[in-house]
Amino acid sequence: MEKENSLQTTFKKSLICVIIGLIIWFIPIPNGVNPQAWHLLAIFVATIAGFILQPLSIGAVSIIACTALVIFHVLKAGEALAGFSNTIIWLIVSAFMFAEGFVKTGLGNRIAYQLLAKFGSSSLRVAYVMSVADFMIAPFTPSNTARGGGIIFPIVNSICSAIGAAPNKDTNHRTAAFFMFSSYCAVITSACIFLTGASNNALAATLSNTLFGVTITWTDWFIACIVPGIILSVLTPLLLYKIINPELKYTPETKEMAKEKLTKMGAMSSAEKTLCLIFLSALFLWATGPIHGIDSAFIALLGLSAMLAAHIIDWNDVLNQKGAWDVLIWMGILVNMAAYLAKLGLMNYFAKTVGASLDGISWIITLIVLSVVYVYAHYGLASNSAHIMALFGTFASILIVAGAPALGILIIFGVLANSCSFLTHYGCGVTPIFFGANYISQGKWWKIGFLISTIHIIVWLLIGLPWMKLVGFF
Structure with missing residues (x-):
């Protein structure tokens, strides 16, 4: 019975996606629009609907969409598969392998425990330590779920146990809630700071290039986001400390627990030391990209090659990622469809149409309004990538036509696709893990999440954009 209900649900969701695509396909094509571009738009929008409704996994939806492009003669076979040569996508794929190295060697845990053993003497310090630990790991873990769920959450959960907290006990319950929510915020804020901190960042960067011809490098993203990101990293734990008001102000148990964990881990292994060297070398090469000119993706592939050669991970680890x-x-499939929408002139048509309706309106006012809509639209979404595919290109086009600086706007919308994750207990893949610890009620999570998301909008607009102008981005 349960299987039948599941099949019925899948069928209904699939039917909705198909109907959306058919409606767009068969409605009259606007004057000045290439029919091929319009039919591509129909399949593209239907695919985005599939991302949101998820009758199947997004990978399966993408494969079906790619097949439809060729079957219905919208694109040729070679054109439909061209997206797999995109270097930013391979940058993210390689960074996933780095994440495997951090987990397999235990280096991610060691970094966090070392920091806790030295600085984890108070509840506020513990929050900052977890933020710093996540910040250090984030450049090489483009999955919030892998980083937050695989490294940060287990450590925070151990800290909660060390102070005697449990979901079904009143003992230090608010302290555990503070640790959980502040650590979750650290994961999302780190995702904002690094291009390789979340896969949806790479999606935003790739769309920026394919739709608007704007290249965003790893260094560009980092320079643009580091100052507002650090401000948020400092401000958020303080704010949560005031709101949640943990019972424990001092937590010597945390330091002792971290020391015990380090003792069990033993001395740093040769694999950890080698991974540290590879890690630092990759960061250096990314930061000096404008000097040596090596593409960021191939720096990441160089790091992956070094990990394989040093037996930090093996080929089975790569296959299992x-x-x-x-x-x-x-x-690869979605970005390629977006690229062809631009090549076939649909984005240009849209830009001209919208531009005519925005004549005389300040792009700053438009940015504020669209940023609010862009973030709070996530109440209806559970995927950052689906959020970007649905809204990023459209909202960015409106602002660029209105005269906004392209590079700054594209990075801001890329970042805010992470910031909206705070809103709900299903905001992105890692959110249910922290919420599932059952230290914060759904109502309280939504209230605090709304506040943190709002603060992110304010900081990224009032500090992020001026900072980008100061460093010469526009």
């Missing part, structure tokens, strides 16, 4: 290959499939 399902998240990486999933990203390669759906992002």
Whole structure:
């Protein structure tokens, strides 16, 4: 019975996606629009609907869409598969392999425990330590779920146990809630700061290039986001400390727990030391990209090659990184469709149409309004990537036509697709893990999440954009 209900639900959701595509396909094509572009738009929008409703996994939806492009003669076979040569996608795939190295060697845990053993003497310090630990790991873990769920959450959960907290106990319950929510915020804020901190960042960067001809490098993203990102990293734990008001102000148990964990881990292994060297070398090469001119993706592939050669990970580990290959499939297909929408002139048509209706309106006012809509639209979404595919290109086009600086706007909308994750307990893939610890009620999560998301909008607009102008981005 349960299987039948599941099949019925899948059929209904699939039917909705198909109907959406058919409606667009058969409605009259606007004057000045290429029929091929219009039919591509129909399949593209139907695919985005599939991302949101998820009758199947997004990888499966993408494969079906790619097949439809060729079957219905919208694109040629070679054109439909061209997206797999995109270097930013391969950057993210390689970064997933770095994440495997951090987990397999235990280096991610060691970094966090070392920081806790030295600085985890108070509840506020613990929050900052977890933020710093996540910040250090984030450049090489483009999956919030892998980083937050696989490294940060287990450590925070151990800290909660060390102070005697449990979901069904009143003992230090608010302290555990503070640790959980502040650590979750750290994961999302780190995702904002690094291009390789979340796969949806790479999607935004790729769309920026394919739709608007704007290249965003790893260094560009980092320079643009580091100052507002650090401000948010400092401000958020303080704010949560005031709101949640943890019972424990001092937590010597945390330091002792971290020391015990480090003792069990033993001395740093040769694999961890080698990974540290590879990690620092890759960061250096990314930061100096404008000097040596090596593409960021190939720096990441160089790091992956070094990890394989040093036996930090093996080829089976690479094959087992399902998240990486999933990203390669759906992002390669979706970004390619977006690229052809631009090549076939649909984005230009849209820009001219919208531009005519915005004549005389300040792009700053438009940015404020669209940023609010862009973020709070996530109440109806559970995927950052679906959020970007649905809204990023459209909203950015409106602002660029209105005269906004392209690079700054594209990075802002890329970042805000992470910031909206705070809103709900299903905001992105990692959110249910922290919410599922059962230290914060759904109502309280939504209230605090709304506040943090709002603060993100304010900081990214009032500090982020001026900072980007100061460093010469526009």
